[in-house]
Amino acid sequence: xxxxxxxxxxxxxxxxxxxxxxxxxxxxxxxxxxxxxxxxxxxxxxxxxxxxxxxxxxxxxxxxxxxxxxxxxxxxxxxxxxxxxxxxxxxxxxxxxxxxxxxxxxxxxxxxxxxxxxxxxxxxxxxxxxxxxxxxxxxxxxxxx
Amino acid sequence: xxxxxxxxxxxxxxxxxxxxxxxxxxxxxxxxxxxxxxxxxxxxxxxxxxxxxxxxxxxxxxxxxxxxxxxxxxxxxxxxxxxxxxxxxxxxxxxxxxxxxxxxxxxxxxxxxxxxxxxxxxxxxxxxxxxxxxxxxxxxxxxxx
Amino acid sequence: xxxxxxxxxxxxxxxxxxxxxxxxxxxxxxxxxxxxxxxxxxxxxxxxxxxxxxxxxxxxxxxxxxxxxxxxxxxxxxxxxxxxxxxxxxxxxxxxxxxxxxxxxxxxxxxxxxxxxxxxxxxxxxxxxxxxxxxxxxxxxxxxx
Numbered sequence: 001x002x003x004x005x006x007x008x009x010x011x012x013x014x015x016x017x018x019x020x021x022x023x024x025x026x027x028x029x030x031x032x033x034x035x036x037x038x039x040x041x042x043x044x045x046x047x048x049x050x051x052x053x054x055x056x057x058x059x060x061x062x063x064x065x066x067x068x069x070x071x072x073x074x075x076x077x078x079x080x081x082x083x084x085x086x087x088x089x090x091x092x093x094x095x096x097x098x099x100x101x102x103x104x105x106x107x108x109x110x111x112x113x114x115x116x117x118x119x120x121x122x123x124x125x126x127x128x129x130x131x132x133x134x135x136x137x138x139x140x141x142x143x144x145x
Numbered sequence: 146x147x148x149x150x151x152x153x154x155x156x157x158x159x160x161x162x163x164x165x166x167x168x169x170x171x172x173x174x175x176x177x178x179x180x181x182x183x184x185x186x187x188x189x190x191x192x193x194x195x196x197x198x199x200x201x202x203x204x205x206x207x208x209x210x211x212x213x214x215x216x217x218x219x220x221x222x223x224x225x226x227x228x229x230x231x232x233x234x235x236x237x238x239x240x241x242x243x244x245x246x247x248x249x250x251x252x253x254x255x256x257x258x259x260x261x262x263x264x265x266x267x268x269x270x271x272x273x274x275x276x277x278x279x280x281x282x283x284x285x286x287x288x289x290x
Numbered sequence: 291x292x293x294x295x296x297x298x299x300x301x302x303x304x305x306x307x308x309x310x311x312x313x314x315x316x317x318x319x320x321x322x323x324x325x326x327x328x329x330x331x332x333x334x335x336x337x338x339x340x341x342x343x344x345x346x347x348x349x350x351x352x353x354x355x356x357x358x359x360x361x362x363x364x365x366x367x368x369x370x371x372x373x374x375x376x377x378x379x380x381x382x383x384x385x386x387x388x389x390x391x392x393x394x395x396x397x398x399x400x401x402x403x404x405x406x407x408x409x410x411x412x413x414x415x416x417x418x419x420x421x422x423x424x425x426x427x428x429x430x431x432x433x434x435x
Contacts, residue, residue: 008289010230011287011289012289012290013227014227014230014231014283014286014289015283015284015287015288015289015290017223017224017227017283018224018227018280018283018284019284021219021220021223021224021276021280022220022276022277022280024216024219024220025216025217025220025273025276025277025280027216028213028216028217068318070215070216070219070360071314071315071317071318071360072315072318073219074219074314074360074363074364074367075311075312075314075315077219077223078223078307078311078367078368078371079307079308079311081223081226081371082303082304082307082308085300085304086304094289098290128315131311131312131315132312132315135308135311135312135315138304138305138307138308139305139308139309141304142301142305143305144298144301144302144304144305144384145302145305145388153434155375156432156434157434157435158372159372159375159376159428159431159434160428160429160432160433160434160435162368162369162372162428163369163372163425163428163429164429166364166365166368166369166421166425167365167421167422167425169361169364169365170361170362170365170418170421170422170425172361173358173361173362215360215361215364218364219364222364222368223368226368226371239434243435
């Protein structure tokens with residue numbers, strides 16, 4: 001029974017890790033596409049001819065957003081794997097994985113679609129919450145310092 | 146038999162993950178060395194005195210390239226581990242790992258040696274292809290959403 | 291016995307991976323907080339009104355530091371996991387994990403507290419050393435190329 005449960009939790013992690021991994025992979029091309037079609041650029045030189053106000057908007061924080069994506073997704077992939085090995089119940093594991101994958105999807109849509117701000121900030125917070133919850137479970141299941 | 150096969154696949158992943166990990170570690174120092182010796186800089190201020198055309202070239206996209214390296218290598222490390230646990234045949238696993246490690250090496254050489262463009266773009270595509278192939282195998286081996 | 295040892299090494303890795311993961315997660319908010327309170331910014335436009343000399347100092351290399359943090363921590367998380375699976379002795383494993391976690395803590399404190407330079411550089415080198423040592427053990431335990 002426990003064996004089957006662990007395998008199912010692992011299967012679930014495997015599915016969501018693949019989804020999050022593919023999202024990371026698509027982040028680069030998506031941003032490149034967005035930059036060319038929407039006129040948002042990362043290098044100050046590319047927008048040097050535009051007026052200062054517009055420039056600020058065009059440059060925005062694209063590299064920051066992409067790095068943030070890595071800073072949130074990398075811990076998920078590692079903490080999630082270790083969390084799955086701790087034999088949580090399938091329901092608890094799925095709750096974590098679904099919330100995280102969902103929050104990152106909303107995050108990317110908010111970013112690419114340039115939705116008004118609370119969207120991206122809230123989705124980022126949900127992702128952080130899932131990560132902290134998994135880290136807490138790892139640490140509370142027994143420390144070995 | 147299956148046990149031996151899995152152990153060999155895992156040994157192969159372990160070898161290639163170490164190579165890719167070391168490459169990520171060397172990316173930072175390599176870029177720093179390159180910047181000092183070849184005169185390529187990341188901050189606009191560092192090249193403010195040069196003429197505009199040259200400036201564009203010097204600044205190039207170093208931070209982008211390094212972030213791209215992480216964006217491609219991180220999914221490989223995680224997807225590759227999960228892929229290795231799915232008990233693929235050794236030949237298929239080695240094909241994936243070799244192609245990926247090779248493509249990243251070509252990518253880094255193209256970047257550091259400043260080879261003409263199709264090199265880096267093509268090597269990036271091969272790496273993406275390997276990642277997508279592994280993600281597809283993970284997802285097609287059974288979803289748990 | 292060997293089984294117990296492996297489980298303890300894994301428990302140790304799990305603990306330190308959670309710590310390193312949480313540190314990665316906190317890097318983003320910490321930098322944002324620091325930028326707002328201490329007046330350090332990432333975008334050239336934000337400091338366009340300041341004199342050139344001060345500008346250079348304010349912009350500093352924040353995105354570089356954060357990317358470096360990922361470039362060092364990601365290999366640790368993956369190499370450490372594979373290293374833990376190679377059944378090292380608990381003492382050797384703990385030595386690696388403690389040195390790495392300690393060096394990253396010193397690195398972050400040096401960065402946020404803006405301690406004089408040898409601090410951050412030295413802590414970075416210790417982290418690199420741990421990673422190379424683990425990669426060496428992985429590769430020397432048997433290659434499968």
